Amino acid sequence: xxxxxxxxxxxxxxxxxxxxxxxxxxxxxxxxxxxxxxxxxxxxxxxxxxxxxxxxxxxxxxxxxxxxxxxxxxxxxxxxxxxxxxxxxxxxxxxxxxxxxxxxxxxxxxxxxxxxxxxxxxxxxxxxxxxxxxxxxxxxxxxxxxxxxxxxxxxxxxxxxxxxxxxxxxxxxxxxxxxxxxxxxxxxxxxxxxxxxxxxxxxxxxxxxxxxxxxxxxxxxxxxxxxxxxxxxxxxxxxxxxxxxxxxxxxxxxxxxxxxxxxx
Amino acid sequence: xxxxxxxxxxxxxxxxxxxxxxxxxxxxxxxxxxxxxxxxxxxxxxxxxxxxxxxxxxxxxxxxxxxxxxxxxxxxxxxxxxxxxxxxxxxxxxxxxxxxxxxxxxxxxxxxxxxxxxxxxxxxxxxxxxxxxxxxxxxxxxxxxxxxxxxxxxxxxxxxxxxxxxxxxxxxxxxxxxxxxxxxxxxxxxxxxxxxxxxxxxxxxxxxxxxxxxxxxxxxxxxxxxxxxxxxxxxxxxxxxxxxxxxxxxxxxxxxxxxxxxxxxxxxxxxxxxxxxxxxxxxxxxxxxxxxxxxxxxxxxxxxxxxxxxxxxxxxxxxxxxxxxxxxxxxxxxxxxxxxxxxxxxxxxxxxxxxxxxxxxxxxxxxxxxxxxxxxxxxxxxxxxxxxxxxxxxxxxxxxxxxxxxxxxxxxxxxxxxxxxxxxxxxxxxxxxxxxxxxxxxxxxxxxxxxxxxxxxxxxxxxxxxxxxxxxxxxxxxxxxxxxxxxxxxxxxxxxxxxxxxxxxxxxxxxxxxxxxxxxxxxxxxxxxxx
Numbered sequence: 001x002x003x004x005x006x007x008x009x010x011x012x013x014x015x016x017x018x019x020x021x022x023x024x025x026x027x028x029x030x031x032x033x034x035x036x037x038x039x040x041x042x043x044x045x046x047x048x049x050x051x052x053x054x055x056x057x058x059x060x061x062x063x064x065x066x067x068x069x070x071x072x073x074x075x076x077x078x079x080x081x082x083x084x085x086x087x088x089x090x091x092x093x094x095x096x097x098x099x100x101x102x103x104x105x106x107x108x109x110x111x112x113x114x115x116x117x118x119x120x121x122x123x124x125x126x127x128x129x130x131x132x133x134x135x136x137x138x139x140x141x142x143x144x145x146x147x148x149x150x151x152x153x154x155x156x157x158x159x160x161x162x163x164x165x166x167x168x169x170x171x172x173x174x175x176x177x178x179x180x181x182x183x184x185x186x187x188x189x190x191x192x193x194x195x196x197x198x199x200x201x202x203x204x205x206x207x208x209x210x211x212x213x214x215x216x217x218x219x220x221x222x223x224x225x226x227x228x229x230x231x232x233x234x235x236x237x238x239x240x241x242x243x244x245x246x247x248x249x250x251x252x253x254x255x256x257x258x259x260x261x262x263x264x
Numbered sequence: 265x266x267x268x269x270x271x272x273x274x275x276x277x278x279x280x281x282x283x284x285x286x287x288x289x290x291x292x293x294x295x296x297x298x299x300x301x302x303x304x305x306x307x308x309x310x311x312x313x314x315x316x317x318x319x320x321x322x323x324x325x326x327x328x329x330x331x332x333x334x335x336x337x338x339x340x341x342x343x344x345x346x347x348x349x350x351x352x353x354x355x356x357x358x359x360x361x362x363x364x365x366x367x368x369x370x371x372x373x374x375x376x377x378x379x380x381x382x383x384x385x386x387x388x389x390x391x392x393x394x395x396x397x398x399x400x401x402x403x404x405x406x407x408x409x410x411x412x413x414x415x416x417x418x419x420x421x422x423x424x425x426x427x428x429x430x431x432x433x434x435x436x437x438x439x440x441x442x443x444x445x446x447x448x449x450x451x452x453x454x455x456x457x458x459x460x461x462x463x464x465x466x467x468x469x470x471x472x473x474x475x476x477x478x479x480x481x482x483x484x485x486x487x488x489x490x491x492x493x494x495x496x497x498x499x500x501x502x503x504x505x506x507x508x509x510x511x512x513x514x515x516x517x518x519x520x521x522x523x524x525x526x527x528x529x530x531x532x533x534x535x536x537x538x539x540x541x542x543x544x545x546x547x548x549x550x551x552x553x554x555x556x557x558x559x560x561x562x563x564x565x566x567x568x569x570x571x572x573x574x575x576x577x578x579x580x581x582x583x584x585x586x587x588x589x590x591x592x593x594x595x596x597x598x599x600x601x602x603x604x605x606x607x608x609x610x611x612x613x614x615x616x617x618x619x620x621x622x623x624x625x626x627x628x629x630x631x632x633x634x635x636x637x638x639x640x641x642x643x644x645x646x647x648x649x650x651x652x653x654x655x656x657x658x659x660x661x662x663x664x665x666x667x668x669x670x671x672x673x674x675x676x677x678x679x680x681x682x683x684x685x686x687x688x689x690x691x692x693x694x695x696x697x698x699x700x701x702x703x704x705x706x707x708x709x710x711x712x713x714x715x716x717x718x719x720x721x722x723x724x725x726x727x728x729x730x731x732x733x734x735x736x737x738x739x740x741x742x743x744x745x746x747x748x749x750x751x752x753x754x755x756x757x758x759x760x761x762x763x764x765x766x767x768x769x770x771x772x773x774x775x776x777x778x779x780x781x782x783x784x785x786x787x788x789x790x791x792x793x794x795x
Binding site: 054055058059061125127128208210211212213218219222225227228 | 396
């Protein structure tokens with residue numbers, strides 16, 4: 001009788017099926033639409049159209065701007081927090097960390113609605129500061145994604161390195177700049193990619209905080225609402241390209257740090 | 265008679281973020297705030313339950329082979345039909361009898377159809393968010409038998425020959441169950457008969473469901489009625505950052521055309537022209553290059569002046585006082601004012617002097633769904649008729665807040681309901697007569713004044729005027745036709761120009777900053793490689 005062999009490989013089958021159905025297949029469809037016109041003929045018109053239209057380029061620029069500022073704000077807030085948290089001798093560290101992650105358990109649109117009320121209370125009329133509000137909303141939304149990876153890298157830093165640095169006569173400041181900061185770079189990179197890319201497309205925050213200027217996500221939506229699937233697909237594809245490029249550029253750094261993301 | 269009673273808890277939080285697309289209605293959830301919230305959470309559960317009850321019926325039918333079962337795939341706007349489960353105290357106690365939604369309209373229809381025709385029908389009910397979504401769903405190959413898009417989408421589907429004409433039996437006034445043809449308002453019927461696509465009137469293919477106009481909901485304490493009665497309020501510097509506008513091309517286009525042509529549209533010469541109505545429609549549907557350019561300029565101005573383009577937040581922002589005026593569809597305007605009333609906060613509704621966009625949502629049968637199946641078509645038409653039965657029309661109206669196209673014909677209950685909602689109490693002093701003859705009167709059969717509601721004076725500028733616009737507002741209403749591909753392309757491009765950040769607008773200092781940043785990154789990269 002033949003023994004049925006069970007290999008761990010089989011456990012991957014559901015995931016592979018999932019990938020094929022929900023990642024690969026849509027991608028093929030996306031490619032098809034991006035490189036065809038309304039009549040189904042192959043064309044590069046959508047691609048050239050994107051890079052010659054001042055509106056799409058402007059939107060790309062605007063999205064970049066929002067994402068960049070959001071990332072910088074998140075980084076400035078998250079790094080000190082993560083650093084202090086990771087290096088402190090507090091016993092309740094995990095509890096404090098939990099407080100930072102907790103907002104993520106609350107429904108996202110509910111959180112932004114609450115933020116909207118707080119900002120209205122502070123600013124009076126939200127409509128005068130659409131860019132600021134968008135950045136605040138996104139930072140609020142994405143902050144935990146920045147804190148966690150930085151926290152994990154810093155807390156996993158080899159204490160011996162820090163001791164060695166001090167033994168060799170470096171001060172606190174020098175130790176931080178020459179040892180801690182470079183070694184926490186992978187965490188920063190991973191955090192940056194987790195904040196920057198969603199911030200480019202998350203038009204819901206934009207919408208809810210009354211910013212009437214399109215970003216990439218809303219632009220794609222408007223193309224589809226105008227039945228222009230081909231143009232919309234091309235924008236989505238270009239975004240995908242940007243994400244790939246970004247991931248490759250920061251790729252080396254990220255690998256070490258997948259655990260931080262897994263916590264989310 | 266008492267004022268319309270309002271119950272339920274206000275839910276200012278939006279159900280979810282909307283998509284920047286075409287008209288989205290029915291999301292208001294009507295009068296029933298609590299229900300709305302529940303619906304948001306449990307729409308899925310509900311439809312699962314529906315599906316399983318359908319399955320149970322299918323099993324029943326299976327027991328007896330002589331019983332055939334028909335499956336009817338209906339796709340309607342979100343929250344655009346009575347889902348039943350009303351509280352006892354919500355009973356609409358008309359003199360002619362109580363009306364209450366116990367079961368959902370769909371369940372009631374299945375039962376009614378079996379009782380009347382002896383055939384089990386299983387309704388697969390689903391919903392869509394915008395006309396464009398529906399069209400995209402159809403293009404992707406979703407099949408439905410009966411859908412309920414707005415008039416311009418009906419026109420588009422008619423042009424593309426996707427629709428099945430309504431049968432002759434449907435128009436047989438002698439048949440007792442033909443509630444639609446016996447109950448539809450003569451005013452609406454004439455519009456459906458007069459407007460043609462490719463030589464065929466809408467009425468051949470579409471049966472109306474709900475209708476309304478567009479206007480401005482405003483806070484009378486902050487905005488004068490005069491200012492709210494013009495589309496020009498949208499870019500009026502006096503209301504800087506205090507007015508919201510709809511986030512979709514068609515509605516914005518209409519308002520903008522109204523605003524830029526304001527002088528012409530309100531001029532005496534134009535108003536007194538014997539062809540006023542026709543001229544108005546031509547002007548409001550003007551897509552000449554020059555007009556589109558002016559609309560773009562105007563909307564860019566609006567973007568800098570208005571509070572925001574809103575997909576779904578306008579109603580709540582009006583009630584919470586974030587904005588002073590809000591471009592709104594009449595059905596949602598009623599809902600907004602109702603919600604404000606609950607908070608003892610008074611809002612009013614004005615119909616711009618230039619013109620108002622009259623719109624219809626109607627039932628149409630799709631060719632690829634019906635596919636020549638007579639029993640299916642029969643069930644689809646029966647579904648329209650069942651929803652047109654006056655008591656059911658009232659249930660739907662009460663539940664979703666929009667206005668049914670049904671006036672009731674010989675059945676007086678629709679008018680009775682309007683009076684029940686808005687008629688003044690006997691002890692009220694400050695009342696005004698509000699004539700709805702244009703909507704309810706059957707071609708001169710009834711004497712003038714048969715359909716006058718004696719309403720509290722303030723209602724004439726509030727809910728009543730939104731739910732049932734007066735003759736004057738109707739006289740300056742204009743349809744917005746379905747634009748052809750070329751017009752659509754031009755208008756959509758205009759819209760993108762308005763909404764997108766143009767790369768030429770980037771100030772020099774931003775370029776300089778970006779350049780410096782890029783340089784820095786490049787330098788860092790080079791240094792890293794050198795090491």
